[in-house]
Amino acid sequence: MASSLICSETQSRVSSVLNRDVKQYGKKYMFDCNEETCWNSDQGERQWVSLEFPKSVRVSELKIQFQGGFSAKTCSIKGSPKDGDFTELSHFYPEDDHSTHSFPIQEAPAVDRVKIMFENSADFFGRIIVYSLDVLGERGS
Template sequence: MPDAELIPLLAKEVVKLRVSSVLNRDTKTYGKQHLLDASEETCWNSDEGAAQWVDLQFDRPVEIFAVHLMCQGGFVPREAKLTAPPPSQATDAPAAAFTFYPDDVNSRQVFTTDAPLRGNHFRLHLSTSSDFFGRVTIYHLQMYGREVVA
């Protein structure tokens, strides 16, 4: 972890979100906006499918050192991987990745890395849900890190 204080990076003003799916296309009840609303009463709920994802596009470069996640027990990804594409799309370099394994519980979980991911665009891949149909339910998502100063 860095010496400097880590800050929450996800805010409606600085990040654009896209998600793989929304349960029954009911974006009002289960849409992506609930990932950032800081309410434990609302959630993003994916539809059925083997692999779900959340895309995060920041308006500035950041370094991510930690992911905070709270899912609905029974609808938890067994594996999660945060990726950042290489700085240049012209390169064959692999995307930087941070893989973690959430427990199938209803409580907040924190996952940290000593090798931060850096960039403006990230994808959180949510694989192999504990739900038989592949649905994922997230009540809380936050990334902690710092802005990259050029």
């Protein structure tokens, strides 16, 4: 059964933070289970979130909650082995609302890193706001 792959040893990076204010809008707020905090990107196209897992994983589902008006319209998730190149695992198209969206990933290979690409935004300036992000699947042995 699929479970959350994000743990305390998972390393995360983001493309940008609004006004570089990581204390108020940093990446950690996507994973804190607090519905009042969020990661807020700065403006610009092609925002992203990358995750590096302590062990290989098989991704089966992505769950994400955007702020309505600041969601991505076209997204992709890419995966790679530890030192390899990223390959596309799936495309997905979220609704522009505040609900938690779930996107299944079919037959993904084992990967050590994933990168979630937000190709464009519902916001005119390209900002993305994510309240929660979770990657589900199975850990490698």
